[in-house]
Amino acid sequence: MQSWSVSSIRQFHQCSLAWFFKRIGVREEFKPVALAEGAAMHEALAHHLRGMQDGKTPTEEESIEILEGAMLGQELEGEVAYGERRGRDTILERLKGLFRHWRANLKIEGTVAGVEQELRVRLPGQTHEMLGFVDLVIDRKDGFEVCDHKVSASRRQTDELLDYHDGQKVAYTRGIELTMNRPVTSWRWSVLTKTVKPAVHEDRLEVRSEDRVAELQRLAAVVNPTVRQMEEILSGERQPVPTQAYARFCGGCPFRMACARWTGAVPQASPRALPALSP
Ligand code: SF4
Numbered sequence: 220m221q222s223w224s225v226s227s228i229r230q231f232h233q234c235s236l237a238w239f240f241k242r243i244g245v246r247e248e249f250k251p252v253a254l255a256e257g258a259a260m261h262e263a264l265a266h267h268l269r270g271m272q273d274g275k276t277p278t279e280e281e282s283i284e285i286l287e288g289a290m291l292g293q294e295l296e297g298e299v300a301y302g303e304r305r306g307r308d309t310i311l312e313r314l315k316g317l318f319r320h321w322r323a324n325l326k327i328e329g330t331v332a333g334v335e336q337e338l339r340v341r342l343p344g345q346t347h348e349m350l351g352f353v354d355l356v357i358d359r360k361d362g363f364e365v366c367d368h369k370v371s372a373s374r375r376q377t378d379e380l381l382d383y384h385d386g387q388k389v390a391y392t393r394g395i396e397l398t399m400n401r402p403v404t405s406w407r408w409s410v411l412t413k414t415v416k417p418a419v420h421e422d423r424l425e426v427r428s429e430d431r432v433a434e435l436q437r438l439a440a441v442v443n444p445t446v447r448q449m450e451e452i453l454s455g456e457r458q459p460v461p462t463q464a465y466a467r468f469c470g471g472c473p474f475r476m477a478c479a480r481w482t483g484a485v486p487q488a489s490p491r492a493l494p495a496l497s498p
Pocket of ligand 1: 462
């Protein structure tokens with residue numbers, strides 16, 4: 220493997236079989252609505268923010284057109300699984316309302332230094348290069364602020380002790396520091412919430428230079444063994460395993476048919492690793 224991404228690590232830990240199906244190019248049966256909505260909204264947000272960066276902030280109508288076009292693009296890529304309760308028009312109207320709300324309440328404290336900033340960097344302690352795209356980098360007096368947009372049905376649940384999105388925060392803040400050669404002093408989750416009344420919840424977290432070493436070690440402790448397991452699966456030394464957290468992940472999985480047919484595969488390279496069965 221040449222590189223890893225935050226989303227591939229996350230998907231692998233949700234279900235290594237779904238990760239494997241995606242990796243080997245098994246056709247997805249449908250595209251979850253939430254995924255299509257998130258991708259379309261990110262395109263519209265990036266369009267607006269890039270305009271701000273260039274000193275030509277787009278009009279609301281222009282960005283709404285981008286949003287509509289992006290949603291159409293998602294539909295052309297694969298069948299979006301609209302439900303019966305909320306059809307396409309309702310979903311699109313709700314997205315437009317959310318975008319307008321975000322736009323009307325947007326406050327950038329500093330200047331836009333990067334939008335959809337590509338990261339290709341080997342972080343200290345990592346065996347492989349990371350590939351990522353950072354939604355927004357803001358240049359502030361005290362350093363950079365890195366911001367990630369999430370489009371969600373509910374506001375982010377914070378956990379001060381064990382943040383399940385910690386890997387993304389560490390990878391992107393430390394990655395930006397290395398590639399843009401300036402300290403990152405804060406990280407911000409900007410959660411666009413698809414509630415009946417649209418809302419944007421901001422969650423700003425301090426990024427401290429004295430935490431850098433420990434954070435990178437914590438990230439390496441997740442990424443390096445995961446990448447090793449991924450490589451073993453791709454080389455046939457190890458099997459992917461269907462998640463046993465069925466209720467959490469399988470309902471919306473686009474590989475349900477392939478999964479139902481999956482009978483496993485005997486690892487090619489490790490018969491010695493299989494335990495001997497008692498008679
Ligand atoms: S249906 Fe469930 S177990 Fe099967 S690939 Fe999808 S997430 Fe994994």
